[in-house]
Amino acid sequence: MQRLDLLRDKGALSRQVALCNSREIAKNEEQHADIALNPIAYHPYLAGKRDMTRMSLPNLRRAREEMKAALAASPDFAPALSAMSRTYSKEWLLTARGDIALEAGGEPLQAGDRKAFGLC
Helix, strand or coil: HHHHHHEEEEEEHHHHHHHHHHHHHHHHHHHHHHHHHCCHHHHHHHHHHHHHHCCCCCHHHHHHHHHHHHHHHHHCCCCHHHHHHHHHHHHHHHHCCCCCCHHHCCCCCHHHHHHCCCCC
16 A cells, blocks of 8 residues: 555655755856856955854954955845845844944945835
8 A cells, every 4th residue: 555655656756856956956056156257256255254154253354354355346246245244143142232333333224225124
């Protein structure tokens, strides 16, 4: 009886495996496209990622500078934008959530940003 179920579900299982594989390939192609289109931004991004693995304020601030360099080379380089936001949130946690200098260093929200975040 179980053998019959396995034979019947073989097609569904094969489709699921194929879908999972195609999703992973598509995801890797997107990442590769970012790297291929922005090779100059990729180097500082990697340096910043390396610095982010060492959880200390100087390393997070160094990582942020690397991400800024990556964004200067390619302003829409999504991995660097994402990593930049993580440097701020990690720094906020490391500074006991109260570093006034960090708050003052942030960029003010524009009208469009306020609307996007539902703050209007």
